[in-house]
Amino acid sequence: MAAARAGDKDALDALLRRHYDRLFALCRRIMGNQADALDATQEALIALVRGLPRFDGRAAFTTWSYRVATNTCLDELRRRRRRPYPALTDDEPEREAGGGAPGVDEQIVARLSVDEALQHLPVEFRAAVILRDVCTLDYAEIAEVLDIPPGTVRSRIARGRALLADRIGGNPAPAPERQNPSHE
Amino acid sequence: MSDFSPFRASDQDELASAFLDGDVTADERALVEADPALVARVEQLRSVREALGAPVEPPPSARRDAAISAAVAAANVVDLDAARRQRRVRVASIAAAVVLVVGAAGFLLRTADSNDTKTTVAASPRSAEDDDQRAEETTAADEPLTAAAGGAYAGPLALTQRPALGSFTDRSALAAATEAQVGSFKELEDSRRAADTPPAPSAGQTQGDAATSTAPACLVPSPADSTGQVYAATAILDGLAVQIDVFALDDGSLVLVVTDATSCAQVFSQPV
Numbered sequence: 001m002a003a004a005r006a007g008d009k010d011a012l013d014a015l016l017r018r019h020y021d022r023l024f025a026l027c028r029r030i031m032g033n034q035a036d037a038l039d040a041t042q043e044a045l046i047a048l049v050r051g052l053p054r055f056d057g058r059a060a061f062t063t064w065s066y067r068v069a070t071n072t073c074l075d076e077l078r079r080r081r082r083r084p085y086p087a088l089t090d091d092e093p094e095r096e097a098g099g100g101a102p103g104v105d106e107q108i109v110a111r112l113s114v115d116e117a118l119q120h121l122p123v124e125f126r127a128a129v130i131l132r133d134v135c136t137l138d139y140a141e142i143a144e145v146l147d148i149p150p151g152t153v154r155s156r157i158a159r160g161r162a163l164l165a166d167r168i169g170g171n172p173a174p175a176p177e178r179q180n181p182s183h184e
Numbered sequence: 185m186s187d188f189s190p191f192r193a194s195d196q197d198e199l200a201s202a203f204l205d206g207d208v209t210a211d212e213r214a215l216v217e218a219d220p221a222l223v224a225r226v227e228q229l230r231s232v233r234e235a236l237g238a239p240v241e242p243p244p245s246a247r248r249d250a251a252i253s254a255a256v257a258a259a260n261v262v263d264l265d266a267a268r269r270q271r272r273v274r275v276a277s278i279a280a281a282v283v284l285v286v287g288a289a290g291f292l293l294r295t296a297d298s299n300d301t302k303t304t305v306a307a308s309p310r311s312a313e314d315d316d317q318r319a320e321e322t323t324a325a326d327e328p329l330t331a332a333a334g335g336a337y338a339g340p341l342a343l344t345q346r347p348a349l350g351s352f353t354d355r356s357a358l359a360a361a362t363e364a365q366v367g368s369f370k371e372l373e374d375s376r377r378a379a380d381t382p383p384a385p386s387a388g389q390t391q392g393d394a395a396t397s398t399a400p401a402c403l404v405p406s407p408a409d410s411t412g413q414v415y416a417a418t419a420i421l422d423g424l425a426v427q428i429d430v431f432a433l434d435d436g437s438l439v440l441v442v443t444d445a446t447s448c449a450q451v452f453s454q455p456v
Contacts, residue, residue: 009256016256017252020248130236158197162201
């Protein structure tokens with residue numbers, strides 16, 4: 001770590017290789033597909049390298065790197081949300097079936113994979129659940145990564161998991177207040 | 185658990201989720217374990233957790249290597265936005281420092297001017313007419329007069345306000361001409377009034393362009409034992425535009441300081 005911060009390229013290369021896979025897994029779950037995850041991971045690595053001189057060591061490098069990668073992914077998702085909505089493709093699920101009327105839409109959602117179900121979660125819930133269940137961080141670490149109180153972490157994880165359970169279990173129309181992070 | 189209102193459901197989910205993570209109190213744990221519906225919800229959430237924790241498809245090694253190489257290369261690339269931000273901070277810092285220095289200098293000059301006026305009035309009472317004339321000149325020139333005592337940094341009399349002594353080929357001639365002029369003044373005020381009537385050339389002095397310039401004068405520090413500046417002028421010394429400052433010392437003697445008007449470097453100084 002010290003050598004990497006001092007500009008040793010071999011040390012930096014080794015550091016990035018050591019952490020690449022777990023950062024990619026995080027980005028893969030947040031972004032929802034392989035291609036976007038690869039791009040986001042690369043952005044995150046660059047952000048890590050540029051931020052390394054400012055890394056003060058107060059947090060563990062792992063926690064800090066999760067923070068950088070999570071922010072990179074969330075920034076990218078927010079950018080996309082501002083763009084015109086792309087046309088649906090065959091390998092992409094229909095998002096947010098309007099009206100929530102039961103029927104064919106529900107049957108489709110009930111078969112969604114975990115990744116697809118994750119894309120229906122508000123990003124705030126998604127990040128918290130992934131940091132807990134994919135990265136296995138504890139509540140305090142997640143609070144540090146997301147810069148929110150631990151109580152909010154607990155709430156977001158619970159709501160995110162509940163929404164996922166409902167989606168995957170065939171109950172895709174959860175109570176509205178469960179979808180709104182502002183109710184925390 | 186049959187009363188599953190949305191709010192209750194949210195609370196139950198939070199309890200079940202916290203139970204799954206082992207983040208519950210003993211009471212909460214007992215509550216969950218005693219409620220079959222809650223236990224079932226915990227199992228649902230556990231399934232979600234296991235599904236999420238399943239390994240993702242590993243990235244192609246080529247993309248992995250490329251991403252790492254790009255990141256390592258980025259270590260050498262200047263982040264233009266960050267560089268611009270740093271430059272803005274530097275410029276703002278310098279500007280703030282300049283403002284502070286100028287403000288402090290202005291305050292010191294005003295303070296020195298105030299002290300000078302008080303000292304002059306006490307040491308050499310003047311008529312009301314003289315005082316009026318002095319006030320008018322000070323206002324018109326908008327320049328602090330600098331008979332600063334006790335080695336204080338003397339504020340310079342602008343070059344345009346100084347009499348032009350003429351051109352000299354050597355230092356001794358310049359010193360002699362200066363000495364001849366200083367004898368007629370007791371204070372810097374008087375020498376400034378003489379700026380409108382340049383003296384006639386003396387021995388060793390040649391006719392030429394006066395060193396009067398529109399450029400501001402150099403700040404010449406007065407000697408440590410100075411009681412004030414008594415004379416200021418400009419001259420040409422061997423082709424070099426110089427400013428002349430004469431200070432009175434506390435032993436009654438005078439010292440001449442000749443400064444390069446362009447570079448503000450001291451050319452020489454000597455008693456007169």
